[in-house]
Amino acid sequence: MPQQREAAVLGMWVFLLTEVLFFGGLFIVYTLYRTWYYEAWALASKSIEIVPGLVNTVVLIGSSLTMALSVRAAQTNKRKATVNWLLATIVLGSVFLGIKVYEYSLKFEHHHVPGASFDFYHHADLLGETHEEPASGMTMGRAEINRTTQLFFSLYFVMTGLHALHMIVGVVILFIIAWMAHKGRFDSEYHAPVEMTGLYWHFVDIVWIFLFPLLYLVERH
């Protein structure tokens, strides 16, 4: 048994290593374009509602806590607590995804989805808002901003979309693990699946810890 657990732990960490490189590819694209088109980045980031993002940060870190507590409950042979903390993690994960859906719907409403109908200024114009300039001042014209903010929103959707996809997979796995825990399949000797799910879930949390400041907080002052 210990040998199996060690193999599983190592396997999971190697898998997470591939995940780091997977998201790493997106972050390099982000870094380069943010440097090139800082004004577009500042404006686009400012256009995103900050509250849902902040709530999601709290929710997701909270789900990491419940996940960690579930692993601990499994380690200490507390079956009921294991199941309950897993269910709490599922609930928080679902809340996160629900808020994400709401945020995406805003993007569609505001014409902030890259493609033919993209118009960065559509929503602001509708409200008659004037456009704040970034602190460093503006050098890009309206057309230029309309072009390059599409890069931002393309990355926004790919990054948060892949993150959400990982969460959906995570929630499905959590359901399976919770069911197995309910059936009494885990104890303090054997609970590698709970532990592995925990590692995966925390990784997804870490991705969000980076996504939140990079997408929502480029320039708020």
Add this chain to the structure above:
Amino acid sequence: MSSEHSGIHVSPLSIYFTIFGALMILSAITVGAAFVNLGSFNPIVALLIACIKATLVILYFMHVKYSSQLTKITVVLSLFFVAILFAETLMDYATRGWIGGGGVPLH
């Protein structure tokens, strides 16, 4: 409270809540800092805090602090190769526009 049982480390409950509290406080600081004009330090502060948060999650929630050398090496290895990807790609872009450097002009 922490005990070694077949190589499994059980952290005391207080650690989890302390880390959660720290993560919450750091999140609040990130948001707060974003509303203050720190010039070019804004992204540095944001990334630094994100790195601290990630480190806390890795060390305590993911138990790397109590894990084998091999697990620690795996974590470092992934960061090392992301660093290679960043360093060498940006080496190209950082030298765009240098005298005689050629390459696609900057935007």
Add this chain to the structure above:
Amino acid sequence: METPVYPAHNYLSNGHGLKSWLLTKDHKRIAVLYLISISIFFLLGGLFAVGIRLELTTPDGDLFQPDTYNKFFTLHGVIMVFFFLIPSVPAVIGNFLIPPMIGAKDLAFPRINLLSWYLYVVGGLFTLFAIVAGGVDTGWTFYTPYSSASSSTNVTATALGVFIAGFSSILTGLNFIVTIHRMRAPGLHWFKLPLFIWAHYATSLIQVLGTPVVAITIVMIFVERAFGFGIFDPQRGGDPVLMQHLFWFYSHPAVYIMILPALGVISEIVSTFSRKRIFGYSFVAFSSLAIAVFGFIVWAHHMFVAGITTYAAMVFSFLSFSVAIPSAVKVFNWAATMHRGSLSFETPMLYVYGFFGLFLIGGLTGLFLATLGTDIHLHDTYFVVAHFHYIMVGGAIMGYLGGLHFWWPKMFGRMYSEFWSRISAILVFVGFNLTFFPQFVLGYMGMPRRYHMYPDEFQVLNVLSSAGASVLGIGYILPVLYFAYSLKKGEVAGNNPWGASGLEWRTQSPPLTENFVEVPTDIPEAYEYTPQVIREAKLV
């Protein structure tokens, strides 16, 4: 000398019918599944190569439309790279032999091993669908913006196929890493491992570190095509060169995914047929890891004329030269191993001799291309085509075939025809050189790659190349025939027909499902060929 008997109980006899194969968790059966499926893709990729060589026998574009020709070289590249070369040695030979070599019953995750085969098949089906639906014409590199904005062919299906096959590759690598760390027999420490294992460990590192980056690149191309997003789209300020950076961050190391396992095979064969321990064992072992790491820091030498800066190019050029060091360490150590060894000339060793010649030429011409000045002249010419075929076909496939001939008796318990296999090894070597050496000359003279027409003065060399391809084709078909024949009619091989060292030769051929009756405990040093061991091996 006793005549060996074919064992009644082995992994092949343990279960019959399709279900026992398609749901197997035995790494040896999964290796056989891989052997069959990658052979099919090799045949398919070969057929596209036949089309290319036929078209190029004449200077005019008389066989295909230009569009069709583009699809032929694209599909040849996609299939050969992602569906043959990358899985070839690891998924077949590695899968079969890593557990017995380290005294284990199976890989660490047998179910994931099977899953990885299914992913490979699903990825392959996507690519086959793309072929049936009309093909794809972006080149195997999927460069944007052509692949995302312009090409009207089946880029999405092909890219998804490559994406899925990438996961298969990641899972194989993950499985090998964990297996090599956690499943070694008691007492088998790292420096007693065969160099084949070291090479596979290094390969697996590349697979798990590099493949996710090409996966995310494909995702980004996919969202550009499918949703109209712009990530590398220059019209919206995106940078296609960035896509090339990301693509080559994986695809250069991918060359080492192809060649490193083959280098591992070479170490085993050289040692066995020289009856000597590998000279400088630890240097050869660490050179594999060095190649894996260096492989990740040289990628932009594919992009010297793509618009990167001279400064970056200088650094990448310098670093590219450094890869030559660990590669040369290996070649010199093999040469030193063979020096004053009792050499013999069985078929696996013939492949190794061929490998040396081709790998040497392939490696040295790589230095031409790593040199900034010459690369500007040679870039995108047939010189490059010849160079990477010398490495990927001359190096990797010679290693793969050599390994297949070396371990075939272990895998299936019977010997193939020594006569025909020698003929085939010679045909492959001669055919290969005849095919690709003229391409060096053509490239040097300035013939660009990926065109279906060329000026008349290039015809003689092109006809030579096409003639060589026919010889090479025969060299590849022959093994299929004598291997198939050997399965039923071949002489029974016995446990250790070559008198080789290594744990895998201690068990029966073909092995039991569990590989060993008892987990071996008396672990020898790697490549122990003392006079006494040699004498005993010859008596067996």
